[in-house]
Amino acid sequence: MSGPTGAASSAVRLAAETWESLFRSQVAVMRKLQSGPAFKTLPVKEYDVLFTLSKCPSGQLRLNEINDKVLLSQSSLSRLVDRLEKRGLVERTAAPDDGRGVLLSLTEAGSELQKTIGREHVRDIAHLVGPALTPEEQRELLRLTEKLRASVAGH
Amino acid sequence: MSGPTGAASSAVRLAAETWESLFRSQVAVMRKLQSGPAFKTLPVKEYDVLFTLSKCPSGQLRLNEINDKVLLSQSSLSRLVDRLEKRGLVERTAAPDDGRGVLLSLTEAGSELQKTIGREHVRDIAHLVGPALTPEEQRELLRLTEKLRASVAGH
DNA sequence: TATCGATACATGCAAATGCATCTAGTTTGA
DNA sequence: TCAAACTAGATGCATTTGCATGTATCGATA
Numbered sequence A, B: 001m002s003g004p005t006g007a008a009s010s011a012v013r014l015a016a017e018t019w020e021s022l023f024r025s026q027v028a029v030m031r032k033l034q035s036g037p038a039f040k041t042l043p044v045k046e047y048d049v050l051f052t053l054s055k056c057p058s059g060q061l062r063l064n065e066i067n068d069k070v071l072l073s074q075s076s077l078s079r080l081v082d083r084l085e086k087r088g089l090v091e092r093t094a095a096p097d098d099g100r101g102v103l104l105s106l107t108e109a110g111s112e113l114q115k116t117i118g119r120e121h122v123r124d125i126a127h128l129v130g131p132a133l134t135p136e137e138q139r140e141l142l143r144l145t146e147k148l149r150a151s152v153a154g155h
Numbered sequence C: 001t002a003t004c005g006a007t008a009c010a011t012g013c014a015a016a017t018g019c020a021t022c023t024a025g026t027t028t029g030a
Numbered sequence D: 001t002c003a004a005a006c007t008a009g010a011t012g013c014a015t016t017t018g019c020a021t022g023t024a025t026c027g028a029t030a
Helices: A004-035 A044-055 A063-069 A074-086 A108-129 A135-153 B004-035 B044-055 B063-069 B074-086 B108-129 B135-153
Strands: A060-062 A090-094 A102-106 B060-062 B090-094 B102-106
Touching: A004 A044, A004 A108, A004 B004, A004 B108, A004 B135, A044 A060, A044 A063, A044 A074, A044 A090, A044 A102, A044 A108, A060 A063, A063 A074, A063 A102, A074 A090, A102 A108, A108 B004, A108 B135, A135 B004, A135 B108, A135 B135, B004 B044, B004 B108, B044 B060, B044 B063, B044 B074, B044 B090, B044 B102, B044 B108, B060 B063, B063 B074, B063 B102, B074 B090, B102 B108
Parallel strands: none
Antiparallel strands: A060 A102, A090 A102, B060 B102, B090 B102
């Protein structure tokens, strides 16, 4: 048996290995997904913004809310939205309650494109994840990652 | 009860939601990690290459092997290695068995820097993951993500 | 063994990204 | 109530990234 130091160190090691495994699995899956034909017309990061908007009940999100969901700097998101707007897929609106804020919403074309890519994307995901894990395992993975995300978000 | 179509669609939905949750948790954790002081001196992606080399038993890896672990195009990795080499952290060597190949290895300075950053990085991970999940949950998450990664890798 | 396709890595170049900074609007508190 | 500190988002600029392509080597086949 190791003493307290050994126990603490093994807890640290477990956390590190868990994160490493989560990260590498994300890389492996993402690599496959983004190489699919669905993302020839629109990069994954841009699709992700359309997707996030499509899932939001009000249909509108502040840029800083979107920024929380995406691994991009504030300025990069601003310019990514520029590109989406130039393509007519999203619309910027002044936030009614905050003069500094910008609300983003999907245009009709943006919504259509999201659905089109989304259908294929979801199929690709199912082909990768479905054979890898049983439904119970998927539910458990969903639960654990959601728990982790919630804990980290509440920093 | 829904018929076969309903069952299939719910399996697809579960896979999609699982992936979405895995992805968002990765984003949340990575965001925290990369904003830490450990990565002021070296970007996370560059650290990841040093780390990968440090874990490899032979101490040498082919560029294409590293490329499998990292979410970067081949050309981006090539230039990332240029930067590491310019800083004296890694060394390129011709692969003995394949005239096209390049072996990468850590220099002494690279190994030192990896250890220094790594110690702090591991601590940061433990502070994020440790409070979020019990050790059993972490082990299960590790198992599930590794199973997923292995399945996806074997395409 | 000469040829043709595939693989490993590098490089030119246009596009995307992040840092620092700017502007404008909001909140705080003396 | 007004100045100072703070927040949301945009922009200049240097760095990083990916796509397309180039060069060299490898492997299979005829």
